[in-house]
Amino acid sequence: MARQKDERPTWSRPYMEKRILKLLRNHGDRAFRAKEITKRLDIIERADFLQARDLLEELADSGKVARLKGNRFGFRPPANIRAGTVRVHPDGFGFVTDDDGEEYFVKGRRMGTALDGDRVEIGLGAPARDGRKREAEVIQVLERGRKTAVGTFHRHGHFGVVAPDDKRMTRDIYVAREDWGGANEGDKVLVTIDRFENPKSVPEGRIVNVIGSANDAATRVLALAMSVGIDADFSEQALEEARAARLEITDADLREREDFRGENVFTIDPVDAKDFDDALHIRELQGGRVEVGVHIADVGHFVPEGSALDKDAYARGTSTYLVDRVIPMLPERLSGNLCSLRPNEDRLTYSCVFELDETAQILDYRITPSVIHSKARLTYEQAQAVITGEDSEAPSPVKDAILRLWALAEHLIRERFKDGSIDFDLPEVRVVLDEAGTVTDIVRKDRLPAHRLIEEFMLLANKTVARHVSKQRPRREFVYRTHDHPDKEKIQQLVGYVRGFGYQVRSEDGTIEPAELNRLIREARGKPEEPVIQTAALRAMAKARYSPDDSGHYGLGFRHYSHFTSPIRRYPDLIAHRELRKMRAGRPGPDYGALKAQCDHLSERERVADEAQRESVKLKQVEYMQQHLGDRFTGVISGVTRFGIFVELDAILVEGLVHVRDLADDYYEYDEPAFMLVGRTSGRRFKLGDPVTVTVAAANTETREIDFVLV
Incomplete structure (x- = not known):
């Protein structure tokens, strides 16, 4: 039998032009050298390569493609x-x-x-x-922006459809019977999006994961997280690497690390936490000075760059804290064991150690690999009992350390706000679930001084690391946590919004000083509208991002800021640890473009994780309201629109809508400048901040929307 020749395209000039333009159009945000283009098009013969090079020059001369810096070519779209x-x-x-x-x-x-x-x-x-x-x-x-979707499976004779949970996916996905993957009617499933070529038809796909019954509470939360892009499963290679990981502190480890195992090191974390990222110690020095150590888990020791563990962690970007579980960035063997700073066990760390005076001014600092042995694991409630002088189970040396650290933290807090840090103190809720995942209660979370104690020393370490890199290696690339000044239009909207509550905010040309925002927050403190004022002010802020550019943090009032203190649950912190180690070894820093791409990816992953967390809480709030249909609640008007008023309930911070159609006593018109609904006949007004009493009329878990009616 005759050997078949390699079937490669015949590179006629029109065909080559068509392929080049398609390649550049599909990668409209990139530019390529001629050699890169021919490689991507699988152009092998020298004559074809020369033709492609000449053709690119002609296309650039004619304006069909863009000739860019570095002899690169990119897509030049027509004007329209x-x-x-x-x-x-x-x-x-x-x-x-x-x-x-x-x-x-x-x-x-x-x-x-x-x-x-x-x-x-x-x-x-x-x-x-x-x-x-x-x-x-x-x-x-x-x-395609997404290759899969999460939704509910429905059978229709010999075929099935998946109705996506994400309502922005407006088309059901057709699934042939042989591709049901064992799904039953009403199951939550993960379906691929394989074909969608005709707008008069529907996308086609295959079910690749049956998540569980839509009637199961845990399934609903997991499906919600997966629908926004959270992956709950690690690759088998990553799990294998985690199983093989060992904590063996060798003499070589000790030679390159500062040994703090003799210090009174301890952790303070939530009662249900397993991933202990950070620990503290304090030691008295001469002349009223103290040494404070902020010790952070050395995750980089267990997660080599480029490993399967590293790739999975980077893809996730962060741990995701859902209402009923944590989807960790790293497998449990690392996040809850080898990396976690558990009590009474030696652990490898990276430390930021400060010499402070009595007012918490930094006299000296050092950033060093280290080893610790935590003497105690405290909850925030136990630490708070120490601060308030109540009975506490903490050992006496730890009690003394907490009181000394709190005194220093109070100085740090005052100094930070004096320097322009904004005092956001948003109330949060905790959803109480039973073993079946059913909501039994929703309660406000108290923000304790113990929380502020830990927060202040983490902020101090993060700020110091960023300043250290920026000052010591000003031209070296690093991952910074940045926060831009707020958008002028959003500030103007905020000014109008709070005016509806009777607050006056000074703003010049759409700009606002942090001190003015702090004044607004202080004035609203303790009043019924405090939660919605704080939320509105926060929404007016820019979103904090990761960036290789050291542009400062507006909300904190810091000129330099990074994330260093949570590498078990945040990948940017792991990058920071690696770069600090490379600096110590005299190794070159990362490429700006590559680091910028990483920062953009990690900022997006943070946004996705935040959305999953927020929506999972909202889902449980809706489920809770379903248990209270017809019940009365008090609340405050948090928003006014043409179609109704939004009400936030006092005790549980649940928000719902009173539709204007249900305001049956009059015809209500919207006064947009005043953020107010006004009755045409009665003159009755509904404005921001008004206290109201409502009953629960409806609660929809699919749309996660709640309807109220006024009493």
């Missing part, structure tokens, strides 16, 4: 063509944000086969008028 990411509204329309940050509106009938999160190419419509967003139409999907 853009590429960007689409976000879909549950009603079917969408918004595309292009690569320059401009946003365009896409009607539902012009969405084509685009799904939420896809990278798409759009054609622009006529310029917008009256301040509206310019309209666009999806031309093609360049890259």
